[in-house]
Amino acid sequence: MSDVERFYRGRNVLVTGAGGFIGSHLAEALVGAGANVTAMIKYGSSSHWGNLEYASVAAKKSMEVVSGNVEDSDFVTSVVKGKDVVFHLAALIAIPYSYLAPRSYVRTNVEGTLNVAEAARRLGTARVVHTSTSEVYGTALREPIDEDHPLQGQSPYSASKIGADKIAESYYRSFGTPIVTLRPFNTFGPRQSARAFIPTIISQALTREVIELGALDPMRDMTFVNDTVNGFLAAGAVTGVEGQTINLGTGVTASIGEFSEIILKLMKSSKKIVQDPKRLRPADSEVLKLVSDNSKAKQLLDWSPTTSVEDGLKATIEFVEANIKLYRPDIYNV
Structure with missing residues (x-):
């Protein structure tokens, strides 16, 4: 067990958004620690x-x-009370749905973060880890993207997360x-939704003759979920990063x-990919390129990813294959 994991032994920890993709993995890892x-x-x-249903x-039980x-806010205060560390992951995250609602x-991302920050302020919580997203940077204006890169609200989702980040910053x-703010770039792995x-590519490759996607040109920096979770654990434990x-x-x-080509190769599939117009973002809203500068995480958290894209994809394919009934590959999941 690492020093970071030992830090959590016996500590009272809250994970908001624990039923989600990253949150469920984080909650399970914390129990393990x-x-x-x-x-x-x-x-x-x-x-x-x-997604907690897929934890051990x-x-x-633990x-x-x-x-x-x-x-x-009243409920949030009641669950923050008595906690040593709060990991705040509860959020609405689907970009297409943010165009509709x-x-x-x-309300969820900005006001929810305000409620967590205010509860922590009033109760004297020792550490809050707030979850941001690489989407707040928008299309890269310079590469790699460091934490001082300009913030660009290219979707209502990213704008709401910029607002949440600024609430967290203002409370510090x-x-x-x-409060420590983490900005995961694109996390993937078992339990992720379509x-x-x-998961969209994998589930369609398993069940359909043709794979329908949106834009294929946008570039993404993909991190396996176990590595992202290790970053969260470090952010909650390491001193001096408030x-x-x-x-x-x-x-x-x-x-x-x-990425599509790699997935289909791993699945030994030759199915054709076609572009579905309804899956395209508005032109000025599409984030064309994300690539992280992770040197600050290495310096402050002693963190760097250890899982290769191929190994992470194999684990994801295995999960989707075993749980294909969770997915509706014949519809566009917004």
Whole structure:
């Protein structure tokens, strides 16, 4: 067990958005490190725990799962109370849906972050790790993208995350609230939904004769989910990083078309890829290139990714194959 993992032994930790893709992996890793984990999922009438359902039986038994809404400040305060570290991942993240329901992104992403930051300020929480996204940078104006790169609101989603990031920054600057902001570039792996292009390609390749995608030219810096989780663990444990914004990415980029070719080769599939116009972003909203400068993460967190793209894709393919019923490859998932 690493020093970072040992840090969490016996500590009280909250993960908001624990039913999501990265959040479920993070909650499971924290249980493995010996933390007392409260996993917050979005309230609904179903008893389903989202992606936490795919955590190990032992992990699920060892965590407290609470249902609520990050937009409810009273509820947020109640779950932040008594926690040593808060990982804030609850958010609306689908870019296409942000074109349809932009106000909901402001309420969840901006107001939700405000609620977490205010609860942490009032309760004296020792560390908050706030989740940003590489989408706040927009199309790269310089490469690689460091944390001082200009922020560009190229979609309602990215604009809401810029707002959330600035709330987090303001609480550190105004009140000394010990918040660290992480900016993961494109994370992929098991449990990811078909709103992302990698599960979309895999699920369609398994079930359809033709694979329908949007733009193939945009370039993305893809990080395997286990590596992203290790960055979160470090950000919650390492001293002296309060107030910092830190990229998590590989520093390597490739086009969606190139990733598609790798996936189909690994699947031994020769299925044709066609462009579906309804999957295209508005021209000025499309982020054409993302590639991270991860030197700050190496310096401050002693973090760098260790999983190759091919190994990560193999694990993702295996998950989608085993859980194909989770996906609806015949529709466009916004």
